[in-house]
Amino acid sequence: MMIHRRFCSLLAVVSNLVIYAEAELGLTLIDSLTADHNLGVVIRLDKGKSGDSFKERMKNKFGDKYDMQVRGVMSTGSQELIALESPDTDVLQSVLEDIDVAAAEYISPYASKFEPGGAQPIWHLDRINQRDQSLDGNTDQHVTGKADGKGVDIYVVDSGVNVKHSSLWKAFNFYNVFTDEGAEDYYGHGTHVAALVGGTFGPATGSTIYSVKVLDKNGSGSTLTVLTGLNRILAKVTESKNLDNLSKNQVIVVMSLTGSPSPAVDAMIVQLYLANVLVVVAAGNQGANACAYTPARNPAAVTVGASNINDEYASYSNFGSCVDIIAPGTDITSASKDGVSVVYSGTSMAAPLVAGVAAMLWSQEKELSARQVRRNLLIGSTYINGYDYLLGSTALQGTPNRFLFGRLEVIDATFADFESGAVSFDDVAFAAGFDTAEPMYLWEVWAAERRKRYGSQSEQASTLPTFGSNLGTASGNLGTADKNTFTSFYLSDTGGLLSYAGIAAAEVEPNGNLNLNGVNDHLDLVGGSLSSIEITQFLYSIGYGEIQLTLYDQSNDDGGIFGKVMLQSDDDFEASRRRYRG
Structure with a gap:
């Protein structure tokens, strides 16, 4: 994959959005925090540090004055977060100087944004299949x-969902x-998503939808409301004391909302990623660089830009190398809050389509990890003819040419089948939908050419030769290839997911590592547009520099969940949330 991310601007943003309060350096730069919206401040303690001792130090210094400004405490399992409502300058100064405080940021507004769309046929399902x-009319x-x-399980983090809508079965x-x-x-946004x-309007008709309401009746929320909702999901996913069971989750989180860069929210998304959760987010509708917003900038999330019915990149869609994939987002028909349907436009509409395709893929093979699902979405994507010129322009530089393809299939095989020749490279x-196995020896060439072929009508033959004809009857994996299906092999004896990659057979391991004919992919680690160095820089900026996003080992701290997720009582949660409606 080509690496041309302009990450310097992102780092510049990061340097202005969080203040790391290291007592030995005496950092008290309160003005370096994110903009104050009069919603309060979120304090993040160092990993392993108790909020009790921090609270005792603050009470000894300020007495009841500190207690009156505390509006919520939660633990993500690795760190404790403390929300203060508009703290006095002297309190905030002492907080930043405290030895256990890792970072602080002002609570910022978060919102969903969409525009009424024009009357169109229901084209989005026709396009992605x-x-x-x-378009051929087949949906x-x-x-x-x-x-x-x-x-x-799909968790929709949004404005709520009309769970009784006739288009939603579960x-x-x-x-x-x-x-x-x-x-x-x-508000109507969450139901549409x-x-x-x-x-009825999405791909994964058999999935289960769970509404996580973090935006109010006006579509508004805050850093704290989003953190609270994500923390509840994390607690649910990691409630088993046996962390090995995390690999058995099939959980997708959809976040069609946008806010200012937030290290706290980004850190929570990283924790979900480490818990084998696939997080899919909207790029945002500001027509700006997606790297300037949370959650769009997060490398642990799949960030989705939007297109229109003519395969043109939407003018409102955020762009840049923080975008991982493009999907239909303009004039999209879906469910309304009132029980009927409505047409909206936005990257909010594109993100759930990607989540739906991911769910379809995951339901075919429960043993896949979220990282393998993510990789397969990107490996199997479509290259849009004519996009290179557009995406290479100054305005959209760095936006990848990857368009969502919905017909991703997984069938069972074993590595032994390949070793024995029962399954060949052909x-x-x-x-994967190719009538030739002619190799392309450069990864960059394959990354473009493999999908460019798919975009031309001349390649739309109805069938291809039968594959897997030498497999034993116990495997039962006989099939006729179709250029409109991208089929991969799940290797039950190694846990790998094997796909055609032109130059090689690409095997994605459960931890997300990609091997090309046994050679580890040295370019990007997550499977999007980020390089390994850029991912590391981002993780350091949110206080997670010791984490490697490719590691999937639950037994040690550099790839698993940090301890048990602890939550306060419902009464305490309700008391703390009452003041943060955004």
Whole structure:
């Protein structure tokens, strides 16, 4: 994959959004915090540090004055977070100087944004189930009977969901941050998003939708409301004391919302990633660089830009190398809060489509990790003809040419099948939709050419040769290749996911590492556009420099969850959230 990220601007942003308060350096630069929106401050303690001792020091110094300014305490399992409501200058100064404080940031507004769309046919499902740019009227997404998202849990972090909408078959209210309004979707954004994942208007019709309401009736929330919702999901996912069970989760989080850069929110997303959760986020609708916003800038999330019916990159969509993939987002029909349908436009509409395709893929093979699902989404994506000139322009420089392809199939095999010759390299190519196994020896050439072929009508032959014809009957993996299906092999004896990559057979390990014919991919680690150095820089900027995003070892601290996730009582949570409606 090509690496051309302009990361310096992101680091410049990072340096202005968080203050690391190291007592021995005497850092008290309160003015270096993010902009004050009069919503308060979030304090992040060093890993392993107790909020009790911190609280005792503050009470000894300020007495009840400190208690009156505390509005919430939560633990992510690795760090404790303390929310202060508009602290006095002397209190904030002492907080920043405290030996246990790692970082602090002002609580910022978060919101969902969408625009009314124009009347269009329901084109988005038609577009993502084919490589060709000419719509054929077919909206079927299912490559097999079991590829419907069944068994995958989708958490929609948004304005609530009308869980009784007729287009949603399995939808439930999981958590509502706001105690002064119900769990219903009064704004209409969350319901629209949910139905694009797993309802009538989305790919993963068999998935289960869980509403996590962090935006109010006006579509507004804050750093604290988003943190609270994500923390509840993390607690649910990691509630098992046996951390090995994390690898058995099939959990996807959809965040179609945008806010100022927040190290605290970004750190929570990294923790979800480490817990085998796939986080899919909207790039944002500011028409700006996505690297300037959370959660779009986060390398642990799949960031989605938007296109229109003509395969043009949407003018409102945020862009740049923080975008991982592009999906339909303009004039998208989906469920309304009132029980009917409505047309909206935005990257908020594109993100749930990617989540739905991910759920379809994951439901075919429960043993896949979230990192393998992520990689397969990107490896199997479509290269849009004519995008190179557009995406190479000054305005959109760094935006990858990867368009969502929905017909991703996984079938079972073993590494022994490949060693014995029962499955050949030609079989891998045929399964991926190619009628030739001619190698392309440079990764950069393959990254473009493999998908550029798919975009032309001349490549739309109806069938390809049968693959896997030498497999034993016990495997039962006979199939006829189709240029409109990208089939990969799950190797049950090694846990790898094997796909055709032109120059080689690409094997994605459960930890996310990519091997090309046994040679480790030395370019990017996560599978998006980030280089390993850039990922490391980002992680250091949010206080997670010791983490490696490719590691998936639950037994040690540099790849697993840090201890048990502890939550305060519901009463305490409700008391702390009452003041943060955004």
